């Protein structure tokens with residue numbers, strides 16, 4: 001498998017997943033903003049010139065959540081994904097999708113408003129609103145983690161997606177000071193060798 005990866009982006013999720021599963025992978029490395037992400041060859045793999053994307057034999061797939069599901073279905077041998085008959089299965093799907101659906105839209109705004117835009121074009125109203133929204137969205141994660149180590153029973157693809165998104169949300173100003181379950185969860189995940197390696201890749 002080849003992972004199209006740029007450091008400190010959502011493609012960390014895919015490197016992390018492969019590390020957790022002990023799968024072999026190669027990397028095609030980009031840096032965010034690289035003009036080569038818009039090369040016609042790469043646009044055939046990701047038409048929006050984003051990462052992550054994955055090549056596996058004849059398969060080409062993008063969208064981090066879809067890639068996580070694909071790898072688990074094809075190469076997971078039942079690991080890190082509750083079976084469809086398990087009571088954890090709907091919970092797993094819910095938290096797998098919560099990352100891109102609820103957390104990352106506000107992360108995107110904060111990246112633009114606090115990192116990418118020049119200071120004179122930043123909008124404090126947008127920054128404040130997104131930090132408040134992220135804080136609320138992390139509240140639901142905190143509730144879900146009450147009495148649990150992971151979002152859907154055992155460590156799973158849901159933690160790869162929403163655990164990574166929660167980590168990034170807290171870094172960008174989502175307030176977890178009154179969310180002990182999320183704080184402990186982020187710490188727990190960030191001590192896993194697979195995530196340490198993925199963040200360093």
Ligand SMILES: N[C@@H](CCC(=O)N[C@@H](CS)C(=O)NCC(=O)O)C(=O)O
Pocket residue numbers: 008009010011032033049050051052062063064065100
């Ligand atoms: N929903 C997509 C988002 C992909 C995405 O926006 N990736 C960012 C990095 S985190 C990217 O490649 N940005 C490059 C750019 O905007 O030029 C996914 O989960 O894969």
